[in-house]
Amino acid sequence: xxKTSILGRLEILADAAKYDASCASSGSVERNSRNGRGVGSxxxxxxxxxxxxxxGRCISLLKLxxxxxxxxxxxxxxxxxxxxxERARFTPEEVVDLTLSFYRRNYIEGLFLSSGIVRxxxxxxxxxxxxxxxxxxxxxxxxxxxxxxxxxxxxxxxAEAGIWADRVSINVExxxxxSLARLAPDKNAPRIEGAxxxxxxxxxxxxxxxxxxxxxPRFAPAGQSTQMIVGADGTSDTQIIxxxxxxxxxxxxxxxxxxxxxxxxxxxxxLPLQRPPLMREHRLYQSDWLTRFYGFxxxxxxxxxxxxxxxxxxxxxxxxxxxxxxxxxxxxLNRAPREAMLRVPGLGVKAVDALLGARRHRSIRLDDLxxxxxxxxxxxxxxxxxxxxxxxxxxxxxxxxxxxxxxxxMELFG
Amino acid sequence: xxxxxxxxxxDFDAWRDMARASVARGIPPEEIAWSEGEDSADLFSLAEHxxxxxxxxxxxxxxxxxxxxxxxxxxxxxxxxxxPSRLDLLxxxxxxxxxxxxxxxxxxxxxxxxxxxxxxHVRRDIHKMRAFVRFRRVDDDTGDERYIAWFEPExxxxxxxxxxxxxxxxxxxxxxxxxxxxxxxxxxxxxxxxAATRAQAPAADAAEDLWRGYYRSIFNPARLKTKAMIKEMPxxxxxxxxxxxxxxxxxxxxxxxxTSMIAQGTELLAEEPPVDLGALAEGIARCRRCQIGxxxxxxxxxxxxxxxxxxxxxxxxxxxxEMAGRPFVGPAGEVLNAHLAAAGIDRQDAYVxxxxxxxxxxxxxxxxxxxxxxxxxxDTCRWWLxxxxxxxxxxxxxALGASAVRGLTGRTPSIGRExxxxxxxxxxxxxxLTAHPSYLLRLDGAAREREEANFASDLAALASHLRDPATxxxxxx
Numbered sequence: 001x002x003k004t005s006i007l008g009r010l011e012i013l014a015d016a017a018k019y020d021a022s023c024a025s026s027g028s029v030e031r032n033s034r035n036g037r038g039v040g041s042x043x044x045x046x047x048x049x050x051x052x053x054x055x056g057r058c059i060s061l062l063k064l065x066x067x068x069x070x071x072x073x074x075x076x077x078x079x080x081x082x083x084x085x086e087r088a089r090f091t092p093e094e095v096v097d098l099t100l101s102f103y104r105r106n107y108i109e110g111l112f113l114s115s116g117i118v119r120x121x122x123x124x125x126x127x128x129x130x131x132x133x134x135x136x137x138x139x140x141x142x143x144x145x146x147x148x149x150x151x152x153x154x155x156x157x158x159a160e161a162g163i164w165a166d167r168v169s170i171n172v173e174x175x176x177x178x179s180l181a182r183l184a185p186d187k188n189a190p191r192i193e194g195a196x197x198x199x200x201x202x203x204x205x206x207x208x209x210x211x212x213x214x215x216x217p218r219f220a221p222a223g224q225s226t227q228m229i230v231g232a233d234g235t236s237d238t239q240i241i242x243x244x245x246x247x248x249x250x251x252x253x254x255x256x257x258x259x260x261x262x263x264x265x266x267x268x269x270x271l272p273l274q275r276p277p278l279m280r281e282h283r284l285y286q287s288d289w290l291t292r293f294y295g296f297x298x299x300x301x302x303x304x305x306x307x308x309x310x311x312x313x314x315x316x317x318x319x320x321x322x323x324x325x326x327x328x329x330x331x332x333l334n335r336a337p338r339e340a341m342l343r344v345p346g347l348g349v350k351a352v353d354a355l356l357g358a359r360r361h362r363s364i365r366l367d368d369l370x371x372x373x374x375x376x377x378x379x380x381x382x383x384x385x386x387x388x389x390x391x392x393x394x395x396x397x398x399x400x401x402x403x404x405x406x407x408x409x410m411e412l413f414g
Numbered sequence: 415x416x417x418x419x420x421x422x423x424x425d426f427d428a429w430r431d432m433a434r435a436s437v438a439r440g441i442p443p444e445e446i447a448w449s450e451g452e453d454s455a456d457l458f459s460l461a462e463h464x465x466x467x468x469x470x471x472x473x474x475x476x477x478x479x480x481x482x483x484x485x486x487x488x489x490x491x492x493x494x495x496x497x498p499s500r501l502d503l504l505x506x507x508x509x510x511x512x513x514x515x516x517x518x519x520x521x522x523x524x525x526x527x528x529x530x531x532x533x534x535h536v537r538r539d540i541h542k543m544r545a546f547v548r549f550r551r552v553d554d555d556t557g558d559e560r561y562i563a564w565f566e567p568e569x570x571x572x573x574x575x576x577x578x579x580x581x582x583x584x585x586x587x588x589x590x591x592x593x594x595x596x597x598x599x600x601x602x603x604x605x606x607x608x609a610a611t612r613a614q615a616p617a618a619d620a621a622e623d624l625w626r627g628y629y630r631s632i633f634n635p636a637r638l639k640t641k642a643m644i645k646e647m648p649x650x651x652x653x654x655x656x657x658x659x660x661x662x663x664x665x666x667x668x669x670x671x672x673t674s675m676i677a678q679g680t681e682l683l684a685e686e687p688p689v690d691l692g693a694l695a696e697g698i699a700r701c702r703r704c705q706i707g708x709x710x711x712x713x714x715x716x717x718x719x720x721x722x723x724x725x726x727x728x729x730x731x732x733x734x735x736e737m738a739g740r741p742f743v744g745p746a747g748e749v750l751n752a753h754l755a756a757a758g759i760d761r762q763d764a765y766v767x768x769x770x771x772x773x774x775x776x777x778x779x780x781x782x783x784x785x786x787x788x789x790x791x792x793d794t795c796r797w798w799l800x801x802x803x804x805x806x807x808x809x810x811x812x813a814l815g816a817s818a819v820r821g822l823t824g825r826t827p828s829i830g831r832e833x834x835x836x837x838x839x840x841x842x843x844x845x846x847l848t849a850h851p852s853y854l855l856r857l858d859g860a861a862r863e864r865e866e867a868n869f870a871s872d873l874a875a876l877a878s879h880l881r882d883p884a885t886x887x888x889x890x891x
């Protein structure tokens with residue numbers, strides 16, 4: 001039965017879009033509507049989460065599929081051709097109206113639009129682009145737009161997405177070409193990476209042009225991102241970290257999102273029925289942070305993994321790394337350079353910068369440390385302060401057990 | 415002790431002038447008591463205080479008062495904090511800055527740490543206001559649309575946030591009403607109005623149904639992280655967020671929904687008919703093929719010996735049955751038991767089950783009120799009833815009510831015309847139809863007596879068929 005009400009279709013098409021993890025509205029240029037006809041602004045740096053769902057995720061954008069009809073048959077996807085979920089579609093104009101209606105009430109920062117593939121990749125991509133173009137040209141909408149692009153579509157149409165959108169993204173979906181071939185028979189790894197490369201060079205070109213001519217058109221000023229599904233195949237954490245670092249390097253990605261595979265309604269029999277522990281996804285994000293903000297090289301993060309290439313679930317990767325390379329510690333917080341301090345488990349970027357400021361005025365004691373961090377217990381074996389030195393702690397065989405969180409009852413929904 | 419009163423708690427510049435003047439006069443922090451608003455009884459008013467050479471105050475020194483940029487930036491935030499002691503803290507820090515111009519860098523200093531903590535609260539409140547203001551649209555008399563929001567900030571951040579809303583909604587007429595003041599934007603000018611109440615804001619907006627629908631759908635029930643949600647969206651904001659009304663239901667439904675998703679997946683893999691009644695009961699418990707199976711109730715399998723000659727089929731388990739996990743244990747069960755005993759039929763010898771295995775109900779307060787299953791739901795469940803009958807292999811079936819016949823035959827009968835007569839199932843097994851015992855329970859007086867008699871006579875007919883060797887052999891033939 002085709003649901004015709006806007007609400008009915010919104011429910012279907014939002015439900016179908018929720019497996020995309022990205023909801024970021026950050027990292028674009030600053031815009032406002034002061035000299036415009038419409039509504040909208042972007043802050044440049046920080047995005048805004050307008051609501052949080054009980055899954056703990058931020059709701060920043062109206063995240064929708066234009067349609068969940070699809071001619072592809074990717075096993076992990078709830079919208080695959082052979083799935084018998086309820087189908088619906090929006091016209092580009094309906095999506096435009098919904099976006100503006102939500103935006104004017106301050107529900108959202110903008111739109112995240114993706115789509116199942118209908119008729120052809122080119123046709124679908126054209127429809128997606130049309131939504132963004134209408135918002136920008138007809139309504140002078142200056143909020144955030146993230147468009148999911150379709151690697152199989154004509155590169156020229158894909159490129160138009162970057163003209164209207166703040167961010168574009170293409171999902172690599174699975175970490176290895178073999179998994180992709182098995183689980184997403186209609187997709188192809190070289191094609192996906194080729195499209196990412198194409199977008200990357202346009203982003204770089206546009207940035208260079210803006211340096212020379214202030215009036216040069218922008219192209220996806222918030223860059224491109226991608227998403228990998230974790231736990232639908234047998235890929236190890238090390239392989240995933242390695243893949244992510246190559247993607248960051250080759251395509252200048254802003255973010256690699258990880259999505260723990262969720263059991264989806266009407267799942268394909270090729271897939272595991274249980275989801276991987278959510279903690280795995282969390283550990284991968286932590287490892288991502290280590291390479292992006294803490295000066296770890298990808299191979300160093302991988303060194304924190306076990307023999308099977310999996311990061312420990314009970315402790316974070318930074319602590320795991322420190323326990324493995326104890327000879328690099330303790331770090332003297334009154335003398336060590338910033339890079340060394342960033343390696344101390346339990347010390348975040350903000351805490352390190354606060355300590356660097358404070359130590360110009362006094363010598364750091366444990367009390368001072370307690371004021372900038374909550375994880376003193378975890379830190380102590382790894383640092384030296386003017387009133388503390390971890391005499392033999394680093395040599396304790398059971399140090400890991402002492403620092404790992406106490407085992408507790410299984411997660412209720414684990 | 416000198417009292418310093420700030421008339422307008424939003425006027426940072428006024429505070430700064432007073433504080434500079436006081437530092438210049440050499441008034442130490444412990445000698446000055448800050449207050450704000452109009453109801454405080456202070457020794458000196460602002461006018462007296464800033465007036466030169468008044469009331470025996472020390473004279474201003476010629477050394478300029480210094481404040482680092484880092485301090486001013488922290489101070490503008492901290493000034494908005496609702497904590498009244500912030501003014502003392504700010505003054506004390508300004509005082510200390512005269513001797514330690516780089517004090518703000520020392521983040522481990524207690525005053526600086528405090529300032530940073532208060533500034534953090536204010537920044538967070540500013541951010542949350544940008545996130546959680548919800549406009550409701552109204553069309554005024556002239557046909558112009560206007561967007562009005564009611565919001566309750568924790569700190570005095572309304573004016574600091576005005577430019578954000580102006581820049582975002584420049585071409586939209588809006589008002590933000592708060593318990594302290596109201597802001598009105600008409601497209602060109604911002605007007606500050608008096609304190610408002612929630613009742614002054616519109617009570618609803620049709621678009622909120624869409625927004626709530628979106629909120630419910632974008633939530634992934636496979637991952638419940640309520641703590642993470644509450645950390646970022648504290649409960650104190652919920653009563654002004656339309657979508658927050660759905661949170662409790664989403665959490666309650668989440669685990670049920672995941673279990674049902676996994677069960678649906680399992681069913682795809684195992685379509686094999688159950689090999690015995692145990693496997694059948696497990697299959698029923700997992701079954702999510704219809705709405706009733708997904709409502710979170712426990713399935714109630716049939717009960718009795720696998721070789722029973724008589725199979726009794728009811729409609730669906732009720733409240734008592736669902737809780738006990740056994741069919742016909744509630745009031746209707748008692749009626750049935752009494753009549754079976756009167757007709758000389760031992761329930762222990764029969765296999766008792768239902769056409770639908772899950773309990774369909776509507777919640778009325780704490781009560782769960784029985785709801786009839788639809789024909790489609792009965793038809794969906796028929797697969798199980800057929801398998802059950804194949805395993806039990808009864809010689810005769812007693813159908814209680816129209817739903818039972820629907821489950822057995824796929825058609826809805828007329829009880830009045832067909833009851834009490836021996837009829838045949840599609841595979842030739844004889845069955846007899848009578849009313850459902852719960853029907854008797856709904857009647858009283860003469861009607862109840864008449865129906866009790868009809869029910870008794872139907873069961874008597876059944877008893878005689880059970881004694882009849884022809885019936886006994888009919889099926890095995």
